[in-house]
Amino acid sequence: MRVHGALWGLLLMGTACGEDVLERLEDEASACDEAPALRLGPAPSAAVFLNAYYLQEEATRDVRRGLAESPGVEETLAKAAALGAWAVRTNAYNDGTGDAALQVAPLVYDEQALQGLDRVLARARVHGVRLVLTLGNYWDAYGGTRRYVGWAGLPSPVEGDARFFTAPTVIAHYTAHIGRLLSRVNTVDGLRYGEHPAVLAWELLNEPRGRGLDAEGRAMRAWVDTVAAEVKRHAPGHLVGTGEEGFDTSPEGYDAAFWRDAAPGSLFQGGSSFRRNTASPFIDFASLHFYPEAYGVRREATARAGARWFAEHAALARESGKPLFVGEFALRNREGFALEERRALYRGWWRCAWRSGVAASAPWMFAYDARPDSWDDYTFYFRDGSAPSDAANRYADLVIEAAALAGSR
Known part of the structure; x- marks a missing residue:
């Protein structure tokens, strides 16, 4: 649902009485030791x-309509630039x-898409x-992975199917698809x-994720090496990351006591190892x-x-000589x-990223004005005619603050 009008007023009145709570939250969220900045x-x-x-x-829907431009794409990119965002994921x-x-x-494409x-x-x-x-x-x-496993003719595909990472026919299809996509010549700019x-x-x-794979994360690492090498072959001048969430096979190298109390059992269940994947010679940056x-x-x-x-x-990424990209939070x-x-x-988390040497971070998720708020649980905006700090935008002013801080170390 959307929160408007009087309800915003009640919300802000309630938090105005708890400035000490807000200050504590921000202080705890930014409590990171300083570390060298990486880019x-x-x-x-x-x-x-x-x-x-x-x-x-x-953009595809606008191409199908015969429109010369895509209003939603234009608005999103223009506002991203106006907020100081350096890139869009x-x-x-x-x-x-x-x-x-x-x-x-399989390897059949819709040209308009x-x-x-x-x-x-x-x-x-x-x-x-x-x-x-x-x-x-x-x-x-x-x-998703289920589609590729189904296309390979393997029985009973499921969401997050582990065979996506291990079945030779699936891996061959995925790498062939990557090769075709990265070899495409853009029809707009050549x-x-x-x-x-x-x-x-x-x-x-x-x-x-490593559900259904070996506990040490070896199969996932082998998949990362194979697929990342294919991306490197077709896009040697671009950076390559895994896109993972940062889960690991054990709490070694992390504050194990804290994580046992804060999130029992959910982050170190095996199958995929952040440390092992980040160490791949074909991976340029760590993903989180x-x-x-x-x-x-x-x-x-x-x-x-x-x-x-x-x-x-x-x-941990720095130990491998690589920057960290917080791709979603x-x-x-x-x-x-x-x-x-x-x-x-x-x-606070943006301040922590700055202090601890995180290379880049991307909140989820930014929308153009006409995109319904109800479509995603995490949407924020920079609405036409509004100040970035307008409560209806949620975080636009914070993006500007964080972007202004970037590169200042």
Whole structure:
């Protein structure tokens, strides 16, 4: 639901009486030791990116309508630039069904859907915003691992199917698809995807998890090596990351006692190892996401959990000589923390990222004005005619603050 009018007033009155609570939340969320600043390619240290996964989908529908431009794409990219965001993370995948599917059958493509992605790359370049492009999805949305396993003819595919990472036929299909996509020449500007200057980085998969794989994370690491090498072969000038959430096979190297209390059993269950994957010679930067409510983090530990999740992973990545990209982080809009509490946590986590040497971070998720708030539990805006600090925007002013801080170390 949306929160408007008098309800906003009640919310702000309630938090006005608890400034000490907000200050404590921000202090706990920013409680990170200073560490050397690292950068994600040419981006400034602690750069702010935005998530807008829907750009290819929106652009494809406009291509099908015969429109010369895509209003939602234009608005999103223009506002991202206005907020000071250095890059936008978005989907370069859409497999199987729906009116914007790129790959409609194994290595069979819809040209208009590809033209939608062409438009996203070309327009990002015009707006001066770089892109982090994700090549596939662990989850069922837009096809996911289940689709590839089904296309291979393997029985009873499921969401997050482990055979995506181990079956030779599936891996061969996925790497062949990557090769074709990165070899595409953009119909708008004539530039090959693997050389396109709008692209900062490619991610192998959105949120790969190790369910059903070996406890040490060896199978996932082998998959990372194989797929990342293929991306490197076709896009040697671009950065490559895994797209993972930061889970690991054991709490070694982390504050084990804290995590046992803050999020019992949810973060170190095996199958995929952040440390092992980050060490791959084909991976240029470490990847991390943070959804404390979804990960089972206790409410009272949320602020400190975010600070530790950022800082501990940044330190582990640094041991491999690599920067850390926090590709997604968010708290739910319609349940849990009140808006002012979320704002205090976000501000603190961005301060922690700056202190602990995180290379870049991207809150989930930014929307253009007409995109319904109800479509995503974490949406925020920069609405036309509003001040960034307007409560209806949620976090736009915090993005500006964090972007202004970036590169100042």
